[in-house]
Amino acid sequence: MLRKLSVLAAAVGVLTVGVAGPALANGGALPAKEVHWSFEGPFGKFDQAQLQRGYKVYREVCSACHSMKLVAFRNLGDKGGPFYNEKYPNSNDNPWVKAIAKDYEVADIDGETGDAIKRPATSADHFPSPFANEAAARASNGGALPPDMSLLAKAREEGPAHIYSVVTGYKAPPAGLKVPTGGHYNQYFPGDLSSAWSGSHEHVPPGGFIAMAPPLKDGLVTFDDGTKSTLDQQAKDVSAFLMWAAEPKLEERKQTGFAVLIYLLLLSGLLYASYKTVWRNESH
Numbered sequence: 357m358l359r360k361l362s363v364l365a366a367a368v369g370v371l372t373v374g375v376a377g378p379a380l381a382n383g384g385a386l387p388a389k390e391v392h393w394s395f396e397g398p399f400g401k402f403d404q405a406q407l408q409r410g411y412k413v414y415r416e417v418c419s420a421c422h423s424m425k426l427v428a429f430r431n432l433g434d435k436g437g438p439f440y441n442e443k444y445p446n447s448n449d450n451p452w453v454k455a456i457a458k459d460y461e462v463a464d465i466d467g468e469t470g471d472a473i474k475r476p477a478t479s480a481d482h483f484p485s486p487f488a489n490e491a492a493a494r495a496s497n498g499g500a501l502p503p504d505m506s507l508l509a510k511a512r513e514e515g516p517a518h519i520y521s522v523v524t525g526y527k528a529p530p531a532g533l534k535v536p537t538g539g540h541y542n543q544y545f546p547g548d549l550s551s552a553w554s555g556s557h558e559h560v561p562p563g564g565f566i567a568m569a570p571p572l573k574d575g576l577v578t579f580d581d582g583t584k585s586t587l588d589q590q591a592k593d594v595s596a597f598l599m600w601a602a603e604p605k606l607e608e609r610k611q612t613g614f615a616v617l618i619y620l621l622l623l624s625g626l627l628y629a630s631y632k633t634v635w636r637n638e639s640h
């Protein structure tokens with residue numbers, strides 16, 4: 357656990373070392389990498405196998421520092437979720453959801469003594485924070501505060517592609533760039549590197565400094581479905597999972613929107629036919 361905490365020092369896309377500001381010349385973060393997602397487009401859907409792999413990356417790596425407090429365990433078994441099964445329309449009855457919840461402990465109060473206790477989570481509980489409070493989180497991460505990941509994919513303009521790009525965007529700093537203690541150079545993380553750059557200000561390197569050390573590497577997580585566990589695969593899967601966490605009703609929203617469009621088209625046709633019928637004998 358201590359090794360994981362030292363690796364996951366901060367937040368994807370939020371924590372910096374130094375002060376971010378306007379980039380000079382060709383500085384600034386690179387645009388997010390182009391990634392094809394199964395949930396793109398009006399008829400896109402989440403890939404359940406990918407969501408399950410992404411959850412495993414979150415559980416074994418990200419959850420050591422990052423909470424997901426807006427997501428309840430039962431949501432994992434909702435329709436469109438990573439562990440949805442039509443046999444269990446009520447996700448609280450889903451055995452996979454129950455098993456996952458029991459792997460966590462949540463804070464509670466003893467009803468008899470009033471003492472603070474820890475108990476195994478149930479499907480009704482939300483994902484707990486790995487730290488008791490903000491001060492403890494900062495103390496364990498060199499002063500940086502790992503953000504909650506519930507809405508991270510929606511909070512970034514480039515969505516899950518931003519998360520994927522940052523996680524895979526660590527590079528050796530170019531000669532002439534002084535990286536501060538505790539910082540890591542990342543081409544896809546926004547920032548102003550001009551003060552740390554000893555070269556021409558017309559050629560400031562893209563990117564910024566991020567406090568989080570590279571969190572993923574080849575083979576770090578073993579996928580149950582046999583998918584090869586490369587850094588790229590882990591990054592894509594956890595980014596897709598975080599997109600689901602941020603918008604778990606995405607598929608239902610698309611289906612509703614499509615139904616509404618069909619209704620509006622039919623209504624428009626009926627209105628036009630009515631108009632032609634009512635005014636057919638009138639001159640215009």
